[in-house]
Amino acid sequence: MRVKVSGLTKTFEAVDGLAHALQGVDFEVQPSEFYTLLGPSGCGKSTTLRCIAGLERPTSGEIIIGDRVVASSSTFVPPNERPIGMVFQSYAIWPHMTVFKNVAFPLKQARPRPAANEIKRRVTEALALVQMEHLADRPAPYLSGGQQQRVALARALVSKPQVLLLDEPLSNLDAKLREELRLELKELVRRLGITTLYVTHDQIEALAMSDRIAVMLNGKILQESTPKDLYLHPKSKFVAQFVGQVNFFEGTLAEESASGLASIATEHGKLSCLVTPGLAPGAKVWVTVRPESIALSRDGNRQEMNVFKGKIVKAIFLGDIIDCQIQVGKQPFRAKLPVTSDLAEGEEIYLHFNPKACVVLQHD
């Protein structure tokens, strides 16, 4: 089922006047798509999700789920009448009920109410989806974090909603469990073919799970794209910084060549970089390079590559990579290098990176 959000705004009354939580959000989620709202806390991603759930009433704008307008200037469908399932950040498992009763709750709200054996069948089915059927009779307070997460998911899915809303469902789990459940969750919603809206501040989660990602800041969507495109072609410094790590420095656009590459003048010398269209020569720009795109050498002779000279300040061994800090002039650079690299702190060294891994962004 399709979810379409257009012109969504939301204003709260705060202590010191009005707070504009959403300032015109537009996007459309295709049926069966896994769509993620990514952004730092306070960017409005949760508010957007809560508007779609019906937990907040938008100040203006329209929300359509399927073919039904659920929120507009003249309509407001309360959450209990929307075809949605939702998992909360805290899971919100009701502590005064057993696992079974928690999961059965949505079914009992349906009119006409299903028969008892039908409820039992469907609850068992939903618990089976998340491999929790053996704990059906356990009181909710006796569940671990991961188990609560699964129960919350079963509860969100039991009434076979058209749209699944997930509000940072993994953020309260420890790292290892989070990785496991990430895959499991993605696999499950793909199998069910359910339209999924996912809210997170964790870029790795977003990249790993989503079909498409919208990066939000200050109540607006900055960029919306597939994970790969977003990572490789960020359109703003914020997106580049937020999705993965990035080195960036100032420069001036010198001239544009035919192949989409351009020459950029920086204080460390001339560079050849990919450029977004629409920039005029002479414009001030940000040049960005991902740490993993940087290679080091002692000789500095590399064809078709950009080369800087620098000094290794620090090299930290992290197991899978070496996280290296290099000083180029006054500018610090970070590079992620294979653990087999042979480096010493304080060593003079050359940095290389491919022009295609170097993205030029408009200066703000």
Add this chain to the structure above:
Amino acid sequence: MPASTKTAAFTPSRVFGLWSQVRSNLFLVLVTAFLLLLILVPLVRLILSSFQLGHPAMPEGWTLQNYIAAYALPTFYRALGTTVVLSAVSTLITLAIAILFAWLVERTDMPFRNLAWTLILIPMAIPGVLFALGWALLLSPKTGTMNIVLRAALELFGVRLSEGPLNIYSLGGLIFLDGLRGVTTIFLMIVGAFRMMDPSLEEAARVSRASPAGTFFQVTLPVLLPAVLTAGMYEFVSSMESFEAPLAVGLPAGIFVLSTLIYFTVRLQAPVDYGLGSVFGVTYMVLLLFLLWAYRRAVRYGERYTTVTGKGYRPRVIALGKWRYPALGMFLIYFVLTVLAPFAILFWASLLPSYRPPSLEALGVVSLRNYWEIFSRPHFLAVVGNTLVLMAIAASATMLLAFFVSWIVVRTKVRGRALLDSLLFLPHSIPGIVVALAMIMAYLTPPLSYLKIYGTLWIVTMGLIVTYIAFGTRLMNSSIIQIQKELEEAAYVCGATSTKTLLAITLPLLFPAFAAGWIWVAVHALRAFSIPLMLASKRNEVFSVLMWQYWSDGDVALASTLGVLLMITLIPLTLLMRRFIVQVSGQQS
């Protein structure tokens, strides 16, 4: 749904939005409207009556005479002065005892702390009127048992007295009764602060070479001052409102306080004067509203201190050494004064055909006849029935209403919810006697007179709801805040309506707090006095009023019998409440 439109423009679509909200929250809208009517209409009526001549149901025109007359009356100023003196002195006594007890229970190694807790809590079960009657029997200047004992003791030193040395029918007697009675509530209010206080503050004083006493007075007390001040204000307001002791021992001595002055003016004096009574009521109310305002300011100020918030640590315990058992002894003395002595003398009186002080000779006529006598009276059984019905309905209605309204206040963004919250706190500062007077006025005159509930248990129930709703909403507010909002939102998303969510999710989750509140209201409704005294007809009489009737009829024996029965019922209820309090606050003791 808990969201609201926020725009000044009244476009058709906004009206639609408003209406759909009203419709989907019909139940909550009704509850709010009901409470507003319940509280506001009588108060407005009381104010109107203060400007009317004659009986409220048969007014003889508008006038300012009531005010002129009231403020020209020396009795009024005397009563006002007595009220303030009584409240101030008894508050100081109450605070001193409560602070000492809280400190002993929370910060020292006094033995049997659990027992001490129980000893402090039980007095809550003793109705004020019963407490006063018990002490009237103990401290009547001539026949009071304690006076007889004291005189015998003094005689050993060659001092011969024909009466006294103590007299409960005096201002001192009133202060004694009021000062002792407030301790339980104030103790409960400040004990948490004593428990939560950061012990390093005291430790810092100790390593700076302060003595234990010096530490207490120079560090502990000042740090806890906001909490103590708040409790003190609360107790002062409560004392200002006290009615039962001033009626039972103040009035016979000709000592008026504001509450008894009102009762005297609209019930006892001949002819009664509702106009004057209303003026006293309005003045009394305004005075207390001012105090309430000061109280809320004090509370707000108190919240700025952060030293006592936070939790988790068990503060350092101060070793009392050889004073451990004497400390416990103080709790026992308190228990004897507040519970055991009044209970014993009432029990004694309940065994006699007519009252006489305890003596070997009187033992000859002791019997349980009064208990048979009382159970054989058809009116008694009706009164028991009335009391139980009143208790159940008042407790359930108060807590349910408080729950619904608190939910609106805490969880929704409805406009005016802060005002609603303040409004519900308002009755806290309106004395029971004024609530009763206002309800009389309101339900005697249209439009509420068409309800035809004057004199019935319904009007008494409403009066009690008005009196206890402030407590109920405070308790429910803090409990609802503690329940994670997402637990409710999860239910909406699962397809539940707001009403269904309240009943299936929120209410069960805060059940311990709800139950504690229910019992608190039930205990207070069981011993409720001024409101049923004023509002219930003879057939709808309740326990404590019947007891008072017997007493003022001179039937000490039957009054005592009722009192003993009431105490036996209330004490277990109070102890049950303690279990829920423990559960709610998660405190160890």
Add this chain to the structure above:
Amino acid sequence: MKTFRLKVAVVFLGTIAFAPAAWPQARIGKTLDEIVKLAEKEGKVRIASALDRDEESLVFHGFQQKYPKIKIESTRITGSDSREKLFTEALAGLVEYDVTDVSSEVQEKFIKAGLLAGPFHWRALFPNVDEKQVSPSGHLVAVGWSTHIIAYNSSLVPAERVPKKWEDCLDPYWRGKFIVDTRPKTLTGLGVAWGEERTLDFAAKLKNNQPVWKRGQTEALTQVAAGEYAMICGSYYQSLHRLKRRDPKTKLTIAFPPEVPASVGEALAILKGASNPNAALLLTGWLASPEGQKAYDKIGRGSPFVEGGEKWTLMRNVGAKAVLRQWEDNAAEEALSKKILAVWGLAGGAGRKAVQ
């Protein structure tokens, strides 16, 4: 679900609002025979009066023997607070009794507010009721009489100090040891014999002697009986009568001053809207008849004017004389009462006087 809740609320509110209004007004008989017939059909009568449990059986015994089919449900009301309450309840339409004792201060109010049934032709229905007993308006009938006396504890008062006249209350010997009722019924009664000036003068002197103020007689008498105080200056003969019945060995003793204020102590009236008006009429008529008055003598509330009556005999023996406060004097009594309260400095009286 929602509509169901709404329906419950509507039915609930409707029941509260309209149930009491639905009572039909009962028919009242024209002749005694008819009244007896209807009364027996009603089968019971609900009376509110100052009679306590023991007194009920003494007073109602004769009526029960004569009309065994009519059950009497008696409720004791005492003091002006319960009468004021009854008045406001009747105003609000709550009628819990068929017949009630209406004390003198509220008689006017009851009649003016139209809360009493009648007026009735009492002497036509019950020919042997004395003319003095029927109120001028015809709404009320006097059944019990109040006589004001001094009461003291004989173990606390030496023989030479036994009070003989009202002025003995002014003796400094009693300072702080004697009780005066804040409801000045005794003094307003004395006003009939003494006139206003002398009465107010006495009231002022009484106050100067520092009495212990009490509202209500029973508690005060209990305290004198227990020895807490020595004397009450102005008590009711019938109250002492009751205490003596209960405890024959009590030290409470009556002193008759030369002027004994007497007034209608118990005036019965039938409430409008009573569900058993015929039984109420019958009971009231019987209580007012000589038969009923004899019964009232058993509880000390008989008339001091009936020759050969218990009270009359006692008073003649000590040379005391009863002074009657008439029905019509209610307004005058209330005015005097306010003035006395003003002299005493008690709430109400002084303030009102200042502005009127």
